Amino acid sequence: DVKVTQSSRYLVKRTGEKVFLECVQDMDHENMFWYRQDPGLGLRLIYFSYDVKMKEKGDIPEGYSVSREKKERFSLILESASTNQTSMYLCASSFRAPPGYTFGSGTRLTVV
Amino acid sequence: GENVEQHPSTLSVQEGDSAVIKCTYSDSASNYFPWYKQELGKRPQLIIDIRSNVGEKKDQRIAVTLNKTAKHFSLHITETQPEDSAVYFCAAAWSNTGFQKLVFGTGTRLLVSP
Numbered sequence: 001d002v003k004v005t006q007s008s009r010y011l012v013k014r015t016g017e018k019v020f021l022e023c024v025q026d027m028d029h030e031n032m033f034w035y036r037q038d039p040g041l042g043l044r045l046i047y048f049s050y051d052v053k054m055k056e057k058g059d060i061p062e063g064y065s066v067s068r069e070k071k072e073r074f075s076l077i078l079e080s081a082s083t084n085q086t087s088m089y090l091c092a093s094s095f096r097a098p099p100g101y102t103f104g105s106g107t108r109l110t111v112v
Numbered sequence: 113g114e115n116v117e118q119h120p121s122t123l124s125v126q127e128g129d130s131a132v133i134k135c136t137y138s139d140s141a142s143n144y145f146p147w148y149k150q151e152l153g154k155r156p157q158l159i160i161d162i163r164s165n166v167g168e169k170k171d172q173r174i175a176v177t178l179n180k181t182a183k184h185f186s187l188h189i190t191e192t193q194p195e196d197s198a199v200y201f202c203a204a205a206w207s208n209t210g211f212q213k214l215v216f217g218t219g220t221r222l223l224v225s226p
Contacts, residue, residue, distance in 0.1 A: 024154050031212055033213075040121075040218065041218065042118075042201065042216050042217060042218035042219045043156075043201065043216040043219075045213070045215075046118035048213060050212060056209075059114075083221070090155070090156070094212075096212055097144070097205060097210060098143070098146075098161070098163065098205055098212075099144070099205055099212050099213065099214055100146060100158055101146075101148075101150075101156075101159060101214060102157040102158075103156045103157070104155060105154070105155050106155060
């Protein structure tokens with residue numbers, strides 16, 4: 001069974017803090033993705049990566065950055081957390097096309 | 113632009129009825145269309161997918177149909193059960209990323225009443 005593990009299930013951070021969300025997959029998937037999920041807005045892509053050290057902006061990259069130093073790990077960084085970044089963050093991974101994603105369990109981040 | 117529209121946003125049915133969720137996409141080159149089910153508090157999970165060279169695919173009570181000319185695809189659930197209650201997302205693989213990225217619809221909340 002493919003496992004995509006997100007380091008935290010719930011996280012509370014203060015405005016202005018630098019926040020790291022970690023995602024690790026164990027199936028040698030080339031592709032990894034970060035989405036945020038908000039009610040009524042569905043799944044919106046923040047960043048994705050097709051390979052180590054490679055990244056592409058998604059639909060809503062502002063205020064975020066990513067790092068992929070190893071194939072199995074994809075980190076999402078909130079440079080200076082703001083209250084409008086309070087959301088559920090979902091990591092996903094897949095082989096190359098067709099991209100049948102496997103999602104992690106999500107991190108519910110609250111910025112106060 | 114990259115867009116997948118999904119309707120309805122909410123669907124309530126009685127147990128045993130059928131449910132249909134519809135999606136349209138804008139990229140005529142899209143070739144892969146998965147559906148995900150997300151139960152409350154859980155991760156989205158792939159339940160069925162279809163490729164562009166197939167018009168219909170079935171898996172027990174679930175079926176997906178694809179009309180490439182009209183650029184729409186649908187999820188059909190027959191004999192619904194309370195455990196089918198969840199949010200369902202459609203998606204399409206986008207050609208400008210070598211079909212490696214999915215664009216998702218906004219989701220349909222299905223409620224099956226006993």
